[in-house]
Amino acid sequence: MFKKDVWFVKVTGDQALVKKINKSLVLHTVRKHFPLSRSSVSVMTGLNKATVSTLVAELCEQQLVIEVGPGQSSGGRKPLMLHFNNMAGTVIGIELHVKQLSAVLCDLKGDIILVRDFTLEHHGLAYVLDTMKELIADLISVAPSTPYGTVGIGIGVPGMVDEQGILLFAPNLGWEMVELQQILETYFAIPVTLDNEANAGAVGELNFGAAQDVSHLLYVSAGSGIGSGIIIDGKLYKGARGYAGETGHMCIEADGKPCSCGSRGCWELYASEKTYDTSLFKLPAHNTQDLIRCAKQGDIEAIRHFEQMGKYLGVGVTNLINSFNPELIIIGGALSEAEPWLATSMNAVVAERTLPYHKQQLQITFSKLGSRGTMIGAAFSSVMSFLGSIRITL
Amino acid sequence: MFKKDVWFVKVTGDQALVKKINKSLVLHTVRKHFPLSRSSVSVMTGLNKATVSTLVAELCEQQLVIEVGPGQSSGGRKPLMLHFNNMAGTVIGIELHVKQLSAVLCDLKGDIILVRDFTLEHHGLAYVLDTMKELIADLISVAPSTPYGTVGIGIGVPGMVDEQGILLFAPNLGWEMVELQQILETYFAIPVTLDNEANAGAVGELNFGAAQDVSHLLYVSAGSGIGSGIIIDGKLYKGARGYAGETGHMCIEADGKPCSCGSRGCWELYASEKTYDTSLFKLPAHNTQDLIRCAKQGDIEAIRHFEQMGKYLGVGVTNLINSFNPELIIIGGALSEAEPWLATSMNAVVAERTLPYHKQQLQITFSKLGSRGTMIGAAFSSVMSFLGSIRITL
DNA sequence: CCACTTTGTATATTGGTTAAACAAAGTATT
DNA sequence: AATACTTTGTTTAACCAATATACAAAGTGG
Incomplete structure (x- = not known):
């Protein structure tokens, strides 16, 4: 419905391309580093002062950048400080859990304005879809009035998504071939970006969490299964058809346990919540939340199991x-x-087994955004999509 | 020594960038599809006829494109056909094997002009280096006279290479930290590109073999170990530091055989020539060449072993x-x-174990270029590097 | 011989970046 | 307070690559 990735459609170079590159460069420089003067934008980007002035003027007219008055002098005329107008519009981010629907309303900076949660009673497609529509409609209606309004809806789902925004397969929901993106775009007439949960999480961490200013990153989402969001050169890598990152079905025991995918010895059989039902330990509970509680109380079986995972x-x-x-x-x-x-056990294995050179300048951390990372990432995908669609010529 | 990747240094857009994009587009269109008229270049690229004329004129002056006379009319004026001038320069491609040094002299199209092989007696660094220098000097001296001369040397090595062109580690040669690229660039004053064997092979297949017009590709080089060349979006993916693709040390048996890398159950312990010494079958030989001969003669042990691999x-x-x-x-x-x-056995396992959606539109083939793929790929990296360094303004 | 097509070039225009000069508004020094 | 210097931002003219348009060149077909 809405054109995506307009950026790369044009392969030849012309002045429009030049302007697109530079205007986008100025916009994102301001977005990431405001408050900022035109002069410093010029220095940071390498663009001529005059060029920056022209482009900033346009961005101001488009209300994406605002002039907020004079800043502090550094020995000469006071700079006129620029802000990214995070309230030029709003976006909605949604994460579809197995038992819950979580949604946030964010500004264009990715800051959360409002959170809504809804407990799902079952996974009937019509029911979930209606709930989702209600939730979105509610958030749109209470969204603060902004120049552009609600400009995007980003959704993270626990399943495989293709390039056309079709949810191909979501084992935990029992869904197959749901044209979620198209359904919602048609209903709300707002651009929708659909991504699997791991990809959305990766985008979230890349922009708000532990991965800012990193360009090659893997976000491993471990829960009921395992999936990975792969960031290459600062961009989400989706593979040839959009299915990249299904690392949960990476075989780590060639003749190991049979998996529902048809393979054997898949990673997620050994390192996700799927282990709870087949554990060799006498687990006091069979879900992560309770097991953590037990581990905190010193339950040796729970702790052993986590170490094994x-x-x-x-x-x-x-x-x-x-x-x-x-x-x-x-x-x-x-x-x-x-x-x-x-x-501890994870790091020990990595330290022991990873190739020496690969360990140099490698960091391994746990998520900084917690359970909200996916939602925020989904929302932010919509922000970027919106900012990428901004008119170049006034 | 020589600047690499000049392309991405400039992040802002200006007219030079536009011209670079378009000139490169025209050049590579001619290179890939010649013979071609200016008119068809215009249609294929989407550039204006006048723009194509201007750029072609410059490329002709730079001797990278030549006009070879009129072609066949399609109902109007005869087109003036353009050729890519594959003899504008020559490049050298080298593959460093364990027991052998192979080299080719190629034209800019990647066609082989001359092949040289040299059997290595041992792996002494000085000895191999001297041999390599002799071989290169010889090829340069016999290279046909061209406008640009020998414009690059590409080398594929069995080991890990970093971004600075340093051969970090080559287990089969017993080498560590050899600044091969810098040594040869200094000696010959010609740009040298150094890559591991799998990456070079991937580039070779991408441009001359089974992978033309493919943008997401994995080239798995299985020999004394296993390494992979990863092509993403039509470009070689090297990872954060240049070490991507060390898939031979991917663990497929979590508690499997110990590997020299410090890990356990590495892929290459089960699917490379490393299996020969620990096979459960009574192998009639311990090298691939002889085993293939035996398998051809129906040796059941050799065949079983290959099936297992x-x-x-x-x-x-x-x-x-x-x-x-x-x-x-x-x-x-x-x-x-x-x-x-x-x-047969490999395809059976892949068919059984790969996720259903990932199998769609996926092809698996064996190398079409054989043992020369690496050399040609290495040479071609040099060609691309040379063409990328061509002056934009006359 | 004439109408039409295709190929390629010449010319004027467009529209972006840029360097240089300049204006505006401050600080530092005497 | 006056002057010199800095920093910030705008104005102006120039540059240059792509483009639309017109046109020239060279063919085909009836």
Whole structure:
């Protein structure tokens, strides 16, 4: 419905392309580093002062940038400080959990204005869809009045999404081939970006969490299964058809346990919540939240189990490091809250098994954004999509 | 010594950038599709006829494109056909094997002009380096006279290479921290590109082999170990520090055989020539060449062993497919010559284990270029580097 | 021989960046 | 307080690559 990725459609170079590059450069420089004077934008971007002035004037007219008055002098005329107008519009970010629907209303900076949660009673498609529509409609209606209004809806789902925004398969919901993006775009007439939960989480961390100014990053979402969001050159890597990052079904035991995917020895059979039902330990509970509570109280079986998961988490993470050579690995998802019991054994395995050169300048952390990372990431994808669609010529 | 990747240094847009994009577009359109008229270049690129005329005129003056006379009319004036001047310069491609040094002299199209082989007696650094210098000097001296002369040397090595062109570690040669690129650039005053064997092979297949017009590709080089060349968006992906693609040390048996890398259960312990010494079968030989001969003669032990390797090859390939979602997987390296005995079991495992959606529009083939792929790829990297460094303004 | 097509070039225009000069508004020094 | 210097931001003219348009060149077909 809405054109996506307009950026790369034009392969030849002309003045429009030049302006697009520079205007976008100025906009994002202001967005990331405001408050800022025109002069410093010029220095930071390498663009001529005059060029910056022209482009800033246009961005002001488009209300994406605002002049907020004089700043402090550094030995000469006072600079006129520029702000990114985070209230030029709003976006909605949604995460579809198995038992819950979470939504946020964000400004264009990605700051949360409002949160809504809704407990799902079952996974009937019509029911969930209606709930989602209600939730979105509610958020749109209470959104503060802004020049552009609500400009995008970003959704993170626990399943595989293709390039056309079709939710192909969501095992935990029992859904297949749901044209979620198209349905919602038609209903609300607002651009919708649909992504799997891991990809959304990666975008969230990249822009707000542990991964700012990182360009090669893997976000491992460990929960009921495992999925990875892959950031390459600062951009989400989706593969040929949009299915990249299904690392949960990476085989780490060639002749291991049979998996529902048809393979054997898949990573997520050893390092996700799927282990709870087949654990060799006498687990006092079968969900992450309760197990963490038990571990906090010193339950030895729960702690042992987490340590075991940490080890297998490390095995898979090592594989990713050796293959991708990232700067940063972030462990996210529900299991990231078990960091205190997972981290030691995981790090030990990674330290022992990763190739020496790959360990240089590599960082491994747990998610900084917690359960909201996915929502915020989904919302932010919409922000970027909106900012990328801004008119170049006035 | 020589500036690499000049392309991305400039982040702002200006007319020079526009011209660079368009001139490069015209050049590579002619290179890939010649013979071609200016008019068809205009249609294919989307550039205005006048723009194409201007740029072609410059490229002709730079001797990279030549006008070869009138073509066939299609109902109007005869077109003036353009050729890419593959003899504007020459490049040298070298592959450093364990027991052999192979070199080619290529034109700018990547066609082989001359091949030289040299058997290495040992791996002494000084000895190999001297041999390499002699070989290169010889090829340069016999290269046909061209406007630009020999414009690049590309080298593929069996080891890990960093971004600065330092050969960090080559287990089979016993080398560590050899500044190969810098040594040769200083000696010959010609740009040198150094890459590991798998990356070079991937570039070779991408441009001359099974992978033309493919943008997401994995080239798995299986020989004495396993390494992968990863092509993403039509470009070689090297990771944060240049070490991406060390897939041979991907763990496929969490508690498997110990590996020299410090880890356990590494892929290459189960699917490379490293299996020969620990095989459960009574192998009639311990090198690939002889084993293939035996398999051809029906030796059941050799065949069984290859089938076993094929299975494990499939396990690793499945992991790569699920993670990267490529369009194409190419099996290369010495083991690719055992295709008849590897393919069936490998394909069976991949078919059984790969996620259903990832199998759509996925192709798996064995290398089409054989043992020369790496050399040609290395040479071609140099060609691209040269063409990328061409002056924009006359 | 004439109408039409295709190919390629010449010319004027457009629209972006830029350097340089300048104006505005401050600080520092005497 | 007056002067010199800095910093910030705008104005102006120039530059240059792509483009639309007109046109020239060279063919085909009836």
